[in-house]
């Protein structure tokens with residue numbers, strides 16, 4: 542194992558100016574292969590996705606017109622088990638982003654110790670502009686298009702940005718009609734009555750909070766007195782803020798896509814949630830100052846939780862960060878050049894593939910329960926999730942400490958290397974290389 546070649550760093554820095562998210566993901570994998578001194582065959586096997594599908598999804602809109610949406614599914618690698626990953630509905634979703642996120646899922650599942658590979662899906666759409674009926678038709682069309690490559694033993698989608706249990710229910714129902722049997726294990730994140738798992742909705746945030754808690758211990762930061770800034774106030778951001786506030790942390794800054802709220806004495810996440818429900822944004826929350834993302838990242842705080850979209854912490858914002866810990870609730874929120882700056886400034890970044898793996902861990906619990914048709918209690922889910930998150934954090938933290946040149950290896954690099962080691966071993970034993 543080496544501390545990482547400077548040529549790779551240079552290549553990464555040069556590339557960052559113009560790279561897209563897929564290239565970022567490839568660079569991270571390449572770097573891990575080089576750091577572990579594995580043969581380039583391993584990189585060749587992991588740099589591309591096994592299968593990428595683009596499909597036209599025609600929907601008859603409420604006014605009778607036909608609108609054709611574009612849907613994607615990327616299946617990156619299934620060495621450890623069936624492909625697994627969410628489906629995102631977003632107007633700016635694109636194929637490179639989907640491919641990148643499927644790579645991250647392969648590594649996330651390996652870090653989390655769940656028997657899945659990596660997949661991801663998206664539909665280019667703005668769900669806020671669609672009626673419920675249109676959303677249902679679109680979701681069913683997506684399943685019609687992708688059903689041949691999905692299945693409980695093949696590829697198991699889940700919710701992501703702008704998709705929820707209802708969307709999963711429509712898709713699962715459509716799949717059951719196609720295969721003519723109730724096969725609920727095809728999708729996770731479903732409603733409870735349809736084989737969903739208690740605690741799935743809050744699982745990603747809960748996992749992020751556990752990971753941040755473990756990170757805080759290593760930095761001697763008392764979590765019950767920590768100041769926290771949260772970017773994004775949706776599923777992950779809201780629940781993480783709520784759970785941290787319940788544990789005594791002060792949520793000093795929150796932003797969403799329309800603006801932000803800052804109060805150094807602390808914002809009440811539940812009140813903020815109600816306010817956002819009424820007004821559509823956290824912006825203008827009574828008693829708070831209005832801020833944007835750049836102010837949020839520069840906030841005087843101990844911990845930042847990015848829980849919005851990718852490429853938010855950049856070379857521009859990273860130098861202003863005063864927090865000692867970043868817990869990546871979002872996927873890919875930090876660019877590679879920002880990573881270098883944060884490393885130099887001794888900021889501990891708990892990477893996405895570890896920090897937000899709680900969602901896929903509980904998705905795994907849901908899939909197991911579906912396969913057995915036997916359902917666990919919420920306390921069991923929470924206990925098992927906590928065990929998995931603490932175990933994953935310790936594996937990565939110890940792996941980082943065991944690396945020859947510890948200072949040179951970030952938690953992200955350690956996580957990628959740890960996952961890669963597992964992937965390389967299973968691919969070798971399956972006869973894919975070596």
Ligand code: NAD
Pocket residue numbers: 700701702703745772773774775776777778796797798799834848849850851870871872873897898900901
């Ligand atoms: P969500 O749609 O529920 O919430 C996203 C939030 O981000 C919204 O509040 C939105 O207003 C905000 N946002 C969007 N653009 C923003 C911007 N430019 N600045 C500030 N805020 C902005 O989505 P989510 O499920 O909470 O997912 C958030 C992130 O977490 C995504 O990166 C997703 O891939 C990742 N993630 C989610 C899960 C899950 O189980 N939901 C699991 C793993 C990873």
